[in-house]
Amino acid sequence: MTSLTSILSGGLQGYVLVALLLFVIGLGAVLTRRSILVQFMGVELMLNAANVALLAFARFRGGDAQGTVFYLFIIAVAACEAAVGLALVVGLYRHRQTTDTDRADALKQ
Amino acid sequence: MFLIFALITLVGAVALVLQRNLVVAGLCLVLSFMGVAGLFLLLLNPVAAALQIIVYSGAIVVLLLFVIMLLNEHQEEPAQKARPLQRWVSAAVILVLGAGVVKLVAGSPVLRRLGGGSAPAPPAMTLGGLGDALFSGHLLGFEVAGLLLLAAMVGAVALVKRDL
Amino acid sequence: MLKLAWLIPVLPLLGAAFHGLLGRRLGKAAVTAVALGCMLVPLALAGLALSAVQAAPGRRIDLPYFEWMAAGSMHVPFGLVLDSLSSVMALVVTGIGTLIHLYSVGYMWEEEGYARYFCYLNLFVFFMLTLVLGSSLPLLFVGWEGVGLCSYLLIGYYFDTEVASAAGLKAFLFNRVGDLGMTMGMMALFAAFGTLTVGEILTRAGHLSPEAGFGVLTFATLMMFVGATGKSAQIPLYLWLPDAMAGPTPVSALIHAATMVTAGIYLICRLAPLFLLTPITLTAVAWVGGATALFAAVIGLFQRDIKKVLAYSTVSQLGYMFLGLGSAGFAAGFLHLFTHAWFKALLFLGAGSVIHAMHHQQDLFRMGGLKAKLPVTFWTMVIATLCIMGFPGTSGFFSKDEILFLAWHKSPALYAMGLLGAACTAFYMWRLMALAFWGEPRDHHAFDHAHESPATMTVPLAVLAVGALLAGLLGLPRIWGGSFAIEGWLEPALSYGRPFIEPSTEGGGAGLAWGLMALSTTVALAAGYIGFRIYRRGPAAEEAFALRFPALYRTLSSKFYVDEAVEACILAPARWGGNLLWKAFDVIIIDGIGVNLPGALTRAAGDVTVLAQTGRVRNYALGMAIGAVLLLWIFLK
Numbered sequence: 001m002t003s004l005t006s007i008l009s010g011g012l013q014g015y016v017l018v019a020l021l022l023f024v025i026g027l028g029a030v031l032t033r034r035s036i037l038v039q040f041m042g043v044e045l046m047l048n049a050a051n052v053a054l055l056a057f058a059r060f061r062g063g064d065a066q067g068t069v070f071y072l073f074i075i076a077v078a079a080c081e082a083a084v085g086l087a088l089v090v091g092l093y094r095h096r097q098t099t100d101t102d103r104a105d106a107l108k109q
Numbered sequence: 110m111f112l113i114f115a116l117i118t119l120v121g122a123v124a125l126v127l128q129r130n131l132v133v134a135g136l137c138l139v140l141s142f143m144g145v146a147g148l149f150l151l152l153l154n155p156v157a158a159a160l161q162i163i164v165y166s167g168a169i170v171v172l173l174l175f176v177i178m179l180l181n182e183h184q185e186e187p188a189q190k191a192r193p194l195q196r197w198v199s200a201a202v203i204l205v206l207g208a209g210v211v212k213l214v215a216g217s218p219v220l221r222r223l224g225g226g227s228a229p230a231p232p233a234m235t236l237g238g239l240g241d242a243l244f245s246g247h248l249l250g251f252e253v254a255g256l257l258l259l260a261a262m263v264g265a266v267a268l269v270k271r272d273l
Numbered sequence: 274m275l276k277l278a279w280l281i282p283v284l285p286l287l288g289a290a291f292h293g294l295l296g297r298r299l300g301k302a303a304v305t306a307v308a309l310g311c312m313l314v315p316l317a318l319a320g321l322a323l324s325a326v327q328a329a330p331g332r333r334i335d336l337p338y339f340e341w342m343a344a345g346s347m348h349v350p351f352g353l354v355l356d357s358l359s360s361v362m363a364l365v366v367t368g369i370g371t372l373i374h375l376y377s378v379g380y381m382w383e384e385e386g387y388a389r390y391f392c393y394l395n396l397f398v399f400f401m402l403t404l405v406l407g408s409s410l411p412l413l414f415v416g417w418e419g420v421g422l423c424s425y426l427l428i429g430y431y432f433d434t435e436v437a438s439a440a441g442l443k444a445f446l447f448n449r450v451g452d453l454g455m456t457m458g459m460m461a462l463f464a465a466f467g468t469l470t471v472g473e474i475l476t477r478a479g480h481l482s483p484e485a486g487f488g489v490l491t492f493a494t495l496m497m498f499v500g501a502t503g504k505s506a507q508i509p510l511y512l513w514l515p516d517a518m519a520g521p522t523p524v525s526a527l528i529h530a531a532t533m534v535t536a537g538i539y540l541i542c543r544l545a546p547l548f549l550l551t552p553i554t555l556t557a558v559a560w561v562g563g564a565t566a567l568f569a570a571v572i573g574l575f576q577r578d579i580k581k582v583l584a585y586s587t588v589s590q591l592g593y594m595f596l597g598l599g600s601a602g603f604a605a606g607f608l609h610l611f612t613h614a615w616f617k618a619l620l621f622l623g624a625g626s627v628i629h630a631m632h633h634q635q636d637l638f639r640m641g642g643l644k645a646k647l648p649v650t651f652w653t654m655v656i657a658t659l660c661i662m663g664f665p666g667t668s669g670f671f672s673k674d675e676i677l678f679l680a681w682h683k684s685p686a687l688y689a690m691g692l693l694g695a696a697c698t699a700f701y702m703w704r705l706m707a708l709a710f711w712g713e714p715r716d717h718h719a720f721d722h723a724h725e726s727p728a729t730m731t732v733p734l735a736v737l738a739v740g741a742l743l744a745g746l747l748g749l750p751r752i753w754g755g756s757f758a759i760e761g762w763l764e765p766a767l768s769y770g771r772p773f774i775e776p777s778t779e780g781g782g783a784g785l786a787w788g789l790m791a792l793s794t795t796v797a798l799a800a801g802y803i804g805f806r807i808y809r810r811g812p813a814a815e816e817a818f819a820l821r822f823p824a825l826y827r828t829l830s831s832k833f834y835v836d837e838a839v840e841a842c843i844l845a846p847a848r849w850g851g852n853l854l855w856k857a858f859d860v861i862i863i864d865g866i867g868v869n870l871p872g873a874l875t876r877a878a879g880d881v882t883v884l885a886q887t888g889r890v891r892n893y894a895l896g897m898a899i900g901a902v903l904l905l906w907i908f909l910k
Contacts, residue, residue, distance in 0.1 A: 010110070015152070044165075045141065059152045063231025075160060081261075083262065
């Protein structure tokens with residue numbers, strides 16, 4: 001079947017494309033927005049993109065549980081990252097009274 | 110079906126990027142996650158879909174919204190200095206990447222081969238099956254993940270305390 | 274005795290080491306004892322060496338010690354050679370050196386650097402003896418350079434004065450220019466003969482026919498003469514000698530009258546057979562010598578400083594020696610060296626005595642009437658003056674006349690120059706004597722305190738006076754009934770390696786000799802008498818002359834402005850060129866472009882690249898994204 005049909009009908013190519021586009025959009029959020037919280041959301045989007053790709057491959061290669069186990073670990077890591085990251089956001093706010101990452105440039109030369 | 114969920118995911122993501130209000134952005138994130146959960150369902154993985162909704166939309170986004178409310182800054186601050194260079198170069202990079210991605214996926218023979226729908230669909234993932242795999246073959250990883258969560262918890266508390 | 278010959282130069286070296294290292298701590302008495310001891314023993318040994326040489330076959334004793342340099346085909350031995358020439362010269366150096374050491378004890382007793390003075394003086398004697406006795410040209414050159422060094426050290430003895438240090442440097446630099454000629458001459462001789470040992474060079478040269486050997490040989494001898502010009506203060510390298518009078522007077526006596534400045538003449542005598550093969554060089558030597566003799570004598574006519582008069586007199590007399598050598602009268606030139614050493618040393622030491630008595634007053638116009646106050650000094654200086662002007666019967670008479678006789682045969686113009694120079698010599702010497710010793714004292718304060726010098730100073734004066742009178746016996750000419758003994762004595766050394774060639778004396782027999790002798794004597798006596806009469810009552814006549822002919826007087830008394838010409842034509846352009854090279858080349862090109870420019874470029878590059886360090890995470894993430902895009906593009910192309 002052609003790529004377009006495969007994409008539009010939910011074949012592997014479709015899921016991978018969705019995952020990659022999601023990743024790119026998440027990257028766009030990090031690069032384009034100044035608020036640290038929005039950047040954090042972008043990072044979550046990127047993680048999810050990885051999850052989608054992972055589970056898509058798992059299903060199209062036999063469907064064993066390894067893919068889902070790995071997905072579980074990724075969730076665990078994302079949770080930890082969210083906890084610590086948001087703690088840092090609170091800390092930044094306490095020091096600088098701002099969540100604008102452009103103002104956090106003390107390492108500027 | 111796939112198209113619907115895919116569009117939900119991507120539109121939510123795009124809306125997130127373009128949104129000014131932080132709370133609305135958080136809700137767009139939730140929408141995106143829902144889309145992803147739907148995609149997981151289509152991938153014959155109801156466990157993953159459930160976990161996605163429970164953990165991601167239910168816990169992480171809630172935590173995020175907690176922090177947004179705590180800081181009480183719903184709008185992104187006006188910029189100290191407009192930086193067009195960053196904006197335009199980022200946009201260019203994103204577009205290039207996006208185009209490249211599409212081209213890559215469309216033109217990849219590997220994906221085509223793998224995605225050829227000749228093989229029969231595998232059975233849907235079950236929680237029991239996941240549990241079996243998790244606690245037998247990947248026990249060590251499970252334990253380490255637990256430790257990681259403990260460390261993150263302690264770390265988050267330590268970072269936020271005012272005085273030790 | 275021959276086993277101890279090496280002590281002759283080495284003992285003064287040991288003395289110098291003693292004075293340099295221990296002299297200050299052990300005191301003046303110890304220094305005096307060691308200094309005189311290290312001169313008397315070599316003197317005795319030199320005397321013994323002379324008698325040994327007389328008995329030796331061919332009047333030559335070679336004493337090689339070890340192989341000094343061996344590189345490829347060049348083998349330079351380290352050894353001494355005692356032949357008729359070097360043994361006499363060694364005797365002159367040690368003999369007059371001892372007398373001057375004795376004199377210096379009295380002259381320098383109150384000076385601060387007593388030990389330093391004798392260290393340098395002994396060191397000088399060591400180097401001079403190395404020069405005289407060395408068997409190979411490099412060893413001679415070691416002595417040559419060494420005496421230049423000691424001359425610098427001793428001229429600049431009063432190093433805390435600007436004048437003395439500048440004079441020392443000037444002497445050394447002029448010597449250096451001459452040394453370049455000497456080095457090139459040595460290289461040319463090595464190229465021509467493949468050896469640097471004097472004996473071997475002369476032997477190989479002896480096998481050349483008289484017509485052969487031009488080109489390289491002429492070049493070599495001319496370069497050697499250039500070296501001699503620097504050391505012996507001939508035109509154009511004489512400018513350092515008058516300035517060298519800034520050193521202590523005994524130094525002037527030893528180095529700039531008797532020994533170092535005669536090194537050039539000695540060198541030419543050593544290589545006499547080579548010079549005889551190159552008549553072009555000999556002609557050059559004769560003319561330069563004659564010109565210097567006249568030129569320096571004219572300058573000496575109106576100098577006010579007593580030592581400067583004697584300095585120009587030395588330059589002039591050295592010119593006479595070269596004139597003799599250039600007329601192929603090597604023995605005559607050497608005889609004049611010998612006699613000049615006696616009476617010029619005497620003149621300098623006497624002048625030192627006068628200066629010492631007048632409390633370091635050196636201006637002739639402020640002296641006068643010292644005849645009665647300094648009797649020994651006065652009478653010895655009279656003897657020396659008679660010698661230098663060529664009074665019949667004195668040593669200077671015989672040596673100068675022989676030179677003039679030979680000069681006539683070379684070219685009558687040379688004889689005329691010599692005759693004119695002799696007239697000027699007599700004039701300025703009697704001017705000096707009259708202004709210093711006759712007339713009314715012009716500086717009463719100094720005159721009242723003047724007294725005769727101590728014995729350590731007057732005894733050498735007396736000894737030198739006797740020597741000055743008797744030295745002429747060595748050169749008693751044949752027309753007087755003598756045998757011109759010096760020529761016979763030196764013959765084996767001057768003609769080593771080849772048959773002896775008598776200087777040509779055709780074109781006139783005894784009659785010409787008597788005629789020339791009479792003419793020069795009359796001219797000298799007349800000039801001396803005129804000089805004496807004019808200045809007997811003081812410098813009034815000269816001051817009147819200065820008023821009547823101001824330009825002429827100024828030119829003569831300013832030494833024909835030669836120093837100023839050198840400054841303007843050579844030194845100033847060199848300084849200007851150096852300044853230009855510094856400001857343009859060094860500062861702009863090397864410092865600016867070579868050193869500072871890369872630094873500035875690096876800093877600028879850094880200033881540009883640091884703009885990427887914004888401190889903002891967004892920007893860094895963008896950088897990473899761009900990098901990732903590039904990598905993917907490369908890998909997936």
